Amino acid sequence: MTIDRLTLRKFLLQEKEKHGLDQDMMLLLEDIATSCRIIAHQIRNGPFLDILGAAETENVQGETQKQLDVIANDIFLSHCSNCARVAALVSEEIDEVIWLKDRPRKGDYLVYFDPLDGSSNLNVNLSVGSIFSVVELEEDLSELSNEAVLIRGSEQICAGYSLYGPSTSLVFSTGQGVNGFTHKIGSGEFLLTFPDMKLPAETGEFAINASRFRSWNAPVRRYVEECIDGEDGVRGKTFNMRWTASMVAEIHRILMRGGVFLYPRDAANAHMGGKLRLLYEANPMGFIIEQAGGRASTGWERILDVQPTGHHQRISVIMGCRDEVELIERYHDEAGD
Numbered sequence: 001m002t003i004d005r006l007t008l009r010k011f012l013l014q015e016k017e018k019h020g021l022d023q024d025m026m027l028l029l030e031d032i033a034t035s036c037r038i039i040a041h042q043i044r045n046g047p048f049l050d051i052l053g054a055a056e057t058e059n060v061q062g063e064t065q066k067q068l069d070v071i072a073n074d075i076f077l078s079h080c081s082n083c084a085r086v087a088a089l090v091s092e093e094i095d096e097v098i099w100l101k102d103r104p105r106k107g108d109y110l111v112y113f114d115p116l117d118g119s120s121n122l123n124v125n126l127s128v129g130s131i132f133s134v135v136e137l138e139e140d141l142s143e144l145s146n147e148a149v150l151i152r153g154s155e156q157i158c159a160g161y162s163l164y165g166p167s168t169s170l171v172f173s174t175g176q177g178v179n180g181f182t183h184k185i186g187s188g189e190f191l192l193t194f195p196d197m198k199l200p201a202e203t204g205e206f207a208i209n210a211s212r213f214r215s216w217n218a219p220v221r222r223y224v225e226e227c228i229d230g231e232d233g234v235r236g237k238t239f240n241m242r243w244t245a246s247m248v249a250e251i252h253r254i255l256m257r258g259g260v261f262l263y264p265r266d267a268a269n270a271h272m273g274g275k276l277r278l279l280y281e282a283n284p285m286g287f288i289i290e291q292a293g294g295r296a297s298t299g300w301e302r303i304l305d306v307q308p309t310g311h312h313q314r315i316s317v318i319m320g321c322r323d324e325v326e327l328i329e330r331y332h333d334e335a336g337d
């Protein structure tokens with residue numbers, strides 16, 4: 001049975017009609033979709049092209065880059081530069097902000113991205129993804145500086161990700177809910193397969209790298225221990241646990257069936273502020289989760305309210321079903337930590 005599904009282009013035209021989606025945002029989203037399609041193709045042919053291994057370079061965070069980190073970054077850079085409205089690009093893989101305009105104007109776009117997320121999964125043939133976020137400049141800029149891109153996540157006008165799993169998904173929000181598309185092999189099109197994605201308020205599944213247990217703060221330990229206690233504990237129900245080492249894959253699973261994802265600040269990563277990056281990991285995923293009815297927190301405050309202090313800043317991340325995130329926030333509050 002074939003179901004007649006909306007193409008990405010038709011969906012964007014409908015959003016323009018219904019919610020006034022800007023023409024430039026449509027073009028940018030189509031260029032991002034093209035980037036994701038090309039990256040998916042490179043990943044799926046990775047073993048033949050011999051590009052799954054490490055590059056001979058480190059990124060600004062001192063992490064060894066994979067060849068595909070570099071390739072995916074180049075693909076994003078070249079396609080996102082097509083849109084005349086884009087003033088600057090901020091990438092996990094590039095030290096400095098890349099300015100495309102000498103005199104950025106009010107209304108121009110800043111695009112932030114993690115070109116390949118979960119890249120340690122590449123050479124074991126597990127899921128990886130790409131993450132992106134778009135902010136609109138509120139005023140003309142007289143000076144091009146890294147500080148100019150330090151804008152709160154609550155100002156995002158669009159955010160999303162692509163998941164290179166058994167199929168390639170493109171999930172995004174322009175502030176009117178969350179919609180998920182799947183790349184149809186053969187046609188080259190992204191078709192709307194998961195309209196209006198919503199999170200349940202409650203869940204019985206959590207995701208955390210439990211090997212970091214000894215470094216966790218008391219509230220996170222309390223939360224996880226209570227989940228593991230299951231029916232006999234204070235939660236009175238059995239919890240399931242998952243960890244895929246790719247935030248995109250975790251967040252996609254949570255959007256599809258609920259859950260909570262934690263990469264908290266802990267004793268071992270506190271000197272960096274946490275592990276995940278605020279501008280191109282936590283903010284876009286926080287925007288998506290909130291648009292789907294969930295909550296995204298550092299444990300102490302809403303992620304989207306955090307004023308960034310650096311364009312590669314890291315942050316504590318706890319996001320997913322609202323009741324669970326609020327419970328973890330309450331534990332932080334009670335611990336006075």
Ligand code: AHG
Binds near residue numbers: 092114119120263275
């Ligand atoms: P990246 O590949 O962009 O550096 O990000 C990987 C991130 C995130 O996606 C994932 O949740 C986490 O790192 C995995 O960390 P562990 O290796 O500690 O599990």
Ligand code: MN
Binds near residue numbers: 114117247281
């Ligand atoms: Mn990442």
Ligand code: MN
Binds near residue numbers: 069
């Ligand atoms: Mn990455």
